[in-house]
Amino acid sequence: MIKLIAKKLLRLFFILIAVTAITFFMVNLLPGDAAYNIAGPDSTAEEIENIRKDLGLNENVVVRYLNWLFKVVKGDLGESLLARGLVSRAIVSRLPVTIELLVLSVLLSLMLAIPFGVICAYKPGSLIDKAVSSTAFGMMAVPVFVMGIALIYIFSIHLRWLPATGFSPISAGIFANIKSLLLPAFTIAMVEWVPLMRVLRSDMITTLQENYILMARSKGLPAPYILFRHALQPSSLTLITILGLQIGHLFGGSMIVETIFALPGIGRLLIGSIFGRDYAMVQGCILFTTIAYVIVNFAVDMLYAFLDPRIRKQMVDGHG
Amino acid sequence: MSIPLLSVKHLTTDIHLEQGKVRAVRDVSFDLWQGKTIGIVGESGCGKSILCKSILKLLPAYAHILEKSQIIFNGRSINNLTEKELNKIRGQGAAMIFQDPLSSLNPVMKIGHQVTETLLYHLKMEEEPALKKAEDLLKAVGIANPSQRIDQYPHQLSGGLRQRVAIAIALACEPKLLIADEPTTALDVTVQAEILDLLDHLQIQRNMAMILVTHDFGLAACRADEIAVMYGGKIVEYAPAEKLLANPRMPYTKALINAIPRLEDPPHTPLQFIEGQPPNMMIPYAGCCFAPRCSLAGHQCRDQEPLLINDDTDDHSFACWNPLGKIS
Numbered sequence: 001m002i003k004l005i006a007k008k009l010l011r012l013f014f015i016l017i018a019v020t021a022i023t024f025f026m027v028n029l030l031p032g033d034a035a036y037n038i039a040g041p042d043s044t045a046e047e048i049e050n051i052r053k054d055l056g057l058n059e060n061v062v063v064r065y066l067n068w069l070f071k072v073v074k075g076d077l078g079e080s081l082l083a084r085g086l087v088s089r090a091i092v093s094r095l096p097v098t099i100e101l102l103v104l105s106v107l108l109s110l111m112l113a114i115p116f117g118v119i120c121a122y123k124p125g126s127l128i129d130k131a132v133s134s135t136a137f138g139m140m141a142v143p144v145f146v147m148g149i150a151l152i153y154i155f156s157i158h159l160r161w162l163p164a165t166g167f168s169p170i171s172a173g174i175f176a177n178i179k180s181l182l183l184p185a186f187t188i189a190m191v192e193w194v195p196l197m198r199v200l201r202s203d204m205i206t207t208l209q210e211n212y213i214l215m216a217r218s219k220g221l222p223a224p225y226i227l228f229r230h231a232l233q234p235s236s237l238t239l240i241t242i243l244g245l246q247i248g249h250l251f252g253g254s255m256i257v258e259t260i261f262a263l264p265g266i267g268r269l270l271i272g273s274i275f276g277r278d279y280a281m282v283q284g285c286i287l288f289t290t291i292a293y294v295i296v297n298f299a300v301d302m303l304y305a306f307l308d309p310r311i312r313k314q315m316v317d318g319h320g
Numbered sequence: 321m322s323i324p325l326l327s328v329k330h331l332t333t334d335i336h337l338e339q340g341k342v343r344a345v346r347d348v349s350f351d352l353w354q355g356k357t358i359g360i361v362g363e364s365g366c367g368k369s370i371l372c373k374s375i376l377k378l379l380p381a382y383a384h385i386l387e388k389s390q391i392i393f394n395g396r397s398i399n400n401l402t403e404k405e406l407n408k409i410r411g412q413g414a415a416m417i418f419q420d421p422l423s424s425l426n427p428v429m430k431i432g433h434q435v436t437e438t439l440l441y442h443l444k445m446e447e448e449p450a451l452k453k454a455e456d457l458l459k460a461v462g463i464a465n466p467s468q469r470i471d472q473y474p475h476q477l478s479g480g481l482r483q484r485v486a487i488a489i490a491l492a493c494e495p496k497l498l499i500a501d502e503p504t505t506a507l508d509v510t511v512q513a514e515i516l517d518l519l520d521h522l523q524i525q526r527n528m529a530m531i532l533v534t535h536d537f538g539l540a541a542c543r544a545d546e547i548a549v550m551y552g553g554k555i556v557e558y559a560p561a562e563k564l565l566a567n568p569r570m571p572y573t574k575a576l577i578n579a580i581p582r583l584e585d586p587p588h589t590p591l592q593f594i595e596g597q598p599p600n601m602m603i604p605y606a607g608c609c610f611a612p613r614c615s616l617a618g619h620q621c622r623d624q625e626p627l628l629i630n631d632d633t634d635d636h637s638f639a640c641w642n643p644l645g646k647i648s
Contacts, residue, residue: 209380211423217378218418219438219489220411223403233428308428309473 004315012294017069019290020283024065027279033057034081034277055081068283077287078280082273087284090269095288097167098265101188101257102250104181106243108189109196113239116193117200118227121235124205132197140194148187148260155183165262184261188254192246199242203235210234233307240307244300251296252289324351325529326375326414326497329390333367333374335383342601344370344383346553350546354496357523357530359544359561361537361576363598367553368533369419372501375531376410394496411442414497415490420506421483425474431458431485432470438492457488462518480511484518491522498523499531504539516543538580541565549573552599552609555628559636569631569643572610608641616642 035051052058056067071078077087116136120129139147156164162183168176207213208231216230255267266285273281305312333345344367352358360368373379375391377398391398394413398406410416418424425434435454439445445453451470458466461484474482483503490498500519504512520543523530534540540547540561547564549557549572557570568574578592596613599605608626611617618641626639 211418211420212426214373214378215416215418215424215486215489216426216437218376218410218416220407220409221437221441222407225441230426230429234426310427310475313475 001315008294008298012291015294016287016290020069020287021065023286024068024279024283025061027274027277027282028061030274030277032277034279037082037276037278068280072283072287077284080273080281081278082276082281083278087280090281091266091284091288094264094266094269096170097258097263098251098254098267100177101181101185101254101263101265102247104178104185105188105192105250106247108185109193109246110243112189112193113196113200114232117197117239118204118232120197120201121204121208121231122223122227124201129201133201136194136197139190142191144187144191144256145260147190148184148257151183151187151190152260165260167261167263181263184254184257184263187257187260188250192250195242196239196246199238200235203238204231207231207235236307237304240300240303244296247296248289248293251292252285323395324392325354325394326352326531327390327392328375329392331371331374331389331391332386333370333379333383333389334386335370337382340602344553344601345374348548348550348553348555350548350555350558352497352529352531354529355523355527356546357532357544359540359547360531360533360550361535361540361547362550363535365598365601366550367601368535368550369501371550372416372499372531372533375499376414376416377406378410378416408442411438412493413495414499415493415495416499416501417483417486417490417503419502421479421486422474422506424486425482427474429473430470431472431474431477435470435485435489435492438489442493453492454488457492458485460491460522461485461488462514463488479507480515483507483511483515487515487518487522491526494526495528497529497531499533501533502535503532505535519543537576549576552605553601554609554639556610556640557638558628559638563633563636567636567645569636569638569645570610570640571614571616571642571644573638574644608639616644618642 033052034055035048035057038051039048056064059067068078077091079085080087080090083090116132120132123129142150152164155162163180164183166180168180170177204227213226213231216226221230252266252270254265255271257263258265258268259271266289270282270285270289272278273285305315328351329349331345331348332343335342335344346367348367348371350358360371362368370379370383373383374385374389377385379385389399393409398409401409425431432451432454435457436445436447436450439450439453440447454470455466458469463469463481463484469477469481469485474485477485483506487503498519503519504515507515516539519530519532522528532540532544537547541564542561544561547559547561548555549564549570551572557564557568557573564573565577568577572594575592575594579594581589581591594613599609599612605611607620607622607624608614608617611621614621620641624641626641628637628639630637631643
């Protein structure tokens with residue numbers, strides 16, 4: 001087990017080097033740099049050149065990356081080029097929003113995906129299966145910003161249940177906090193639950209043909225019990241894999257939703273920094289999302305073992 | 321004892337496949353009294369398993385039992401029962417064990433929970449006494465260290481142990497009928513004998529009736545009171561075991577008996593086998609479906625289906641136009 005974690009940590013290190021290096025060079029390829037943005041449109045070439053020198057932007061890209069890397073190793077993410085504040089502080093202040101949004105949207109996706117996936121698998125090809133599946137595909141085809149606007153129209157403008165934009169921190173009360181995140185989370189969930197439901201449905205259809213399900217039926221157990229207690233757990237491995245990928249992707253990738261609902265999350269910070277060529281901030285955000293991605297995937301691996309005792313055995317035996 | 325525990329009449333089951341409809345079980349009737357064993361013998365694909373599943377209505381969605389079929393269990397017809405009433409019979413009245421113990425236990429659920437499930441659900445027992453009873457049950461089926469086993473998962477047990485667990489699960493609510501669908505086919509020969517002895521012992525102890533499904537005629541002959549030989553979805557011969565063994569009337573039964581290898585045969589004696597293939601159930605056949613493989617088949621055999629009739633004695637019936645050992 002310790003060996004396994006050490007192996008994962010080593011892999012995390014290499015992934016971080018690769019990902020941060022690639023983003024660094026790619027941001028560098030973008031036309032323009034932070035100096036233009038700081039100096040403003042009316043500045044002279046000389047002023048811009050001075051700012052460049054100040055920020056060390058004239059040095060070779062490799063040297064700059066290595067400088068950044070050595071500072072990071074010492075625990076210093078540097079200062080934002082545009083906002084003149086610490087990158088780490090900016091990220092830490094935005095992190096709770098992103099994590100809350102993530103947790104809430106994952107919960108909502110699962111609340112949709114599990115019951116519908118199970119019902120569809122129980123009677124594949126039935127009317128309800130067809131109705132749920134086509135609705136789901138329809139939902140997945142709707143772009144997130146359209147879904148967000150539609151939900152704002154229904155729940156904020158029409159029904160006046162939820163606020164349309166803005167974020168209330170937990171300090172403003174847990175109720176207001178959740179209320180401000182419910183609509184964006186729902187927007188994400190309405191799209192993300194579809195692949196979860198589909199993989200659960202197809203895995204479950206396979207599981208329901210297993211002999212142990214027949215055996216459970218021969219024990220006279222009621223159908224809902226068999227579905228949820230006997231069939232769900234062995235059918236959820238693919239679901240967990242997809243869920244892990246979704247979480248990793250949502251961690252830094254929910255910028256559209258964050259923008260629509262004016263939430264101060266990591267995604268918006270990242271996109272703003274890319275536009276401003278604020279490479280220190282971009283690097284900081286990427287570092288965090290990469291770490292989150294790797295941790296989530298490690299958690300998924302652990303969850304496999306939890307869900308299936310046979311995998312647990314392999315891990316203990318060291319074949320994992 | 322005046323009425324049988326289980327009475328199956330004209331049971332007919334169709335399976336709907338992509339290629340068409342297959343009549344997997346055709347007009348099967350038999351009676352089973354409390355404490356008795358009926359052996360159902362036949363080659364693979366003769367409809368034995370579908371027959372078992374039909375009795376407890378455990379068929380997949382693409383199979384269905386025809387209206388004329390009647391299954392009377394414990395004096396009550398189960399034809400029109402709701403799923404809830406059926407579940408009561410499945411758990412408490414009649415239990416089933418399956419061919420492959422490796423796949424019939426849930427791999428992600430502890431043994432203890434799989435045994436106590438029915439106790440909790442059907443008998444409304446509390447968690448703790450149920451676990452205690454589970455240990456007793458595991459002990460009763462010959463598992464040496466039940467208190468350890470209940471915390472284990474199926475993959476930690478050998479095939480023989482798993483089948484014992486399956487038997488313990490089946491017996492948990494003290495059923496009156498045990499349907500054993502090839503319970504030992506997937507096991508080693510020595511384990512096979514142990515499991516069958518265990519079933520014998522438990523059956524006598526609990527006065528259960530048993531349907532023992534097997535493709536092994538020798539096994540059925542020494543374990544069952546009555547034997548029904550199935551071929552092409554039908555019962556083709558049905559008699560008390562010793563009668564059938566001594567005086568098979570249907571050539572197919574005779575061929576099955578001949579196919580049992582004997583210990584007293586000298587080494588390298590070729591095994592007797594039955595020429596040809598089991599019938600393709602997709603294609604309807606006008607005559608006796610064994611006729612294409614039968615050396616005694618005549619015109620009548622190929623053109624007209626023989627019915628299951630009693631010839632000389634009350635309890636021996638067979639479906640054959642040219643029966644063996646005709647007493648004239």
